[in-house]
Amino acid sequence: MQKINRKTFLKTGMAAGIASALPKWSFASVKGGDKIKVALVGCGGRGSAALTNMVSSDQNIEIIALGDLYKARTDACEEKVKNYIKKNYPSMEKEIWKVSPDKVFLGMDAIDSVLQTDADIVALATPPCFRTGQIEKCLNAGKNIFAEKPICIDAFQLRKIYNDLIPLADKKGLNVVCGTQMRYHKLIDEAVNRIRDGQIGDIVGGSFLRFEGKFLTGWYDVPSNLKPQDVEYQLLNWLAFRWTSGDQFIEQYIHNLDIALWAFGELPTEVIGTGGRISGLPDIGDRFSNMSATYEFPNGATLSAACRQEDGTSGYSTFKVTGTKGTLYSGFGRQIIKGEKPWESAKEWRPALFCEHDYMFGALRDGRHVNTLKTCADSCFAAIAARESAYSGKRLKCDWILKKSQQKLLPDNLKLSDTKTVEPVPSPVNYKLV
Ligand SMILES: NC(=O)c1ccc[n+]([C@@H]2O[C@H](COP(=O)([O-])OP(=O)(O)OC[C@H]3O[C@@H](n4cnc5c(N)ncnc54)[C@H](O)[C@@H]3O)[C@@H](O)[C@H]2O)c1
Structure with a gap:
């Protein structure tokens, strides 16, 4: 390889x-x-x-x-x-x-x-x-x-x-x-730069999991007069619908995928995904409650990506990038490299949710132009490709999403009083790639 x-x-x-x-x-x-x-x-x-x-x-x-x-x-x-x-x-x-x-x-x-x-x-x-x-x-x-x-x-x-x-x-x-x-956290930035400097050798693979023990639908009470086909009902339960959230792999797992892609330093070319829905059936929404995907990168490295929100299951997260000379154990906290050149990041941890605003106000006050749409869009791109592969059961070249797919989930001129048919949960039997 x-x-x-x-x-x-x-x-x-x-x-x-x-x-x-x-x-x-x-x-x-x-x-x-x-x-x-x-x-x-x-x-x-x-x-x-x-x-x-x-x-x-x-x-x-x-x-x-x-x-x-x-x-x-x-x-x-x-x-x-x-x-x-x-x-x-x-x-x-x-x-x-x-x-x-x-x-x-x-x-x-x-x-x-x-x-x-x-x-x-x-x-x-x-x-x-x-x-x-x-x-x-x-x-x-x-x-x-x-x-x-x-x-x-x-x-x-x-x-x-x-x-x-x-x-x-x-x-x-x-x-x-x-x-x-x-992306704005200096300890993850340091870990990524150590990878760039060869501290774990050449990257051969990674494993990024995000498992949670509860299927989330939305945060608010839904008035009893609203029915599942009402757009207002679906927006109140936006985490459970594909057209509102994009599914967990995009809405939430994007954080994990974003670190993985940053560490890998390039975008995947092919993906095969799988998944389904256990929790919350048949009541709310049409998204998956578990999904996994394997990505292939241009030079042969492989990333295993998986997320789950399933009632009554174990919560577990791991973020691992493996190279020929060591492994980075990354995540939303401390960064650790094991292998030929071990390293541990500082313990001090300013929450990343603050760092992004330090970055934003710092740039504005210094008169610096910053635009992070590209890196975030790249992560969305990889996530959308995996989701479509998992729904359809087809192995995909990621570029298909950019070059061919005509998918458009948000209806034009949407009104809160509209209704929208609740789609079945996707499966390779009922799902058509568009
Ligand atoms: N970065 C993170 O760690 C993080 C954490 C949680 C949520 N998020 C993201 O933040 C976003 C919001 O999540 P949330 O948990 O606050 O959801 P939420 O449901 O609590 O808030 C969404 C708000 O948007 C309002 N809204 C809906 N449609 C609107 C419209 N057309 N115009 C104006 N307001 C509208 C709703 O009434 C609601 O108050 C999501 O994209 C979510 O993925 C990010």
Whole structure:
């Protein structure tokens, strides 16, 4: 088997390969010491937490606008963020929280009103199906973006990101930071650079597992008048539906896959996946509860990838990259290399969810252009290819997704009052690749 030759890799810096080659440029509305104005679209658990993470990274910000489907969500977000500021930065609540009632926007198109404000950065934390379209709207409106992962869930959205949105952000000099937060962590960056320097030799394979003991559907109570075919029901249970989440392999496992691809230093060419659904049948949704995939890389290395959310099963995670001279045990914490040249990362661990905002505000304040759409899209690309292989039972060349697939999961002009047939859980018997 031909092995990946480490000499063919580029040595990477922090947030590998994601700073654009553009010259240092001066940001029109944000200078080093200015207040940076932040708005949030999607004020659920992660969106609200992202605002607290931003405050922890930079207290010289003003939160000025919110958008969501529900007032209960924007109210809960306000309470959570204000409490966080009160507890951690007692005198600063009024300086940071500047959302007046007329800057709280509700509805499926709340983003359009948010984009009319003078926010410098718009944070996007709606369900994944909306991300690509909302990124496009933000860029067209001249906004910098913090975009939660995943940033796309099908071939149609993936091509939009690669072909249109990455160049648009670069052309306009707008910063985009995606929520694959491990990319911004210095200890993982150090581990990846050690791989690039040959500390584990040439990479021959990897094993990245993410198993959890509960099948997740959504975070909120669903009113009893809503039926499974109602779009509102499906959005409230967005983790359980394929068209809203992309499935666990994209929605959640993308974090693991992103570290694997970063460490491997290249994209896979072929994939074969498998999986199915045990938990939650026949009640909610149409996604898998377990999935695994084997990826082949250009130089012969193999990555085993698997995730599971199955009620009553063991939680287990492992992130292993194996080379000819050693193995990196990576993960969301400490990094360890065993083999000819052993190494252990520092114990100090700033949460990655803070590091991504350190990176984002640091770049804005320094007038540096950063755009992490590419690395996040690459991970989405590999995840979408594996999902389609697992659903259809077909071994796929990953490029098929980019070059041939016409899949488009999000209906055009979607309204909250629409209905949408609940699809059967995919299997090689009923699933057609499109
Ligand atoms: N980086 C991480 O570690 C991490 C962790 C959790 C979640 N996430 C991601 O964050 C995103 C949100 O997840 P969550 O757990 O906060 O979900 P959530 O359901 O708690 O929040 C989503 C919010 O978006 C709102 N919403 C839905 N459609 C909308 C629209 N068209 N316009 C405006 N608002 C809309 C919902 O009402 C809800 O309040 C997902 O993409 C998820 O994958 C990332």
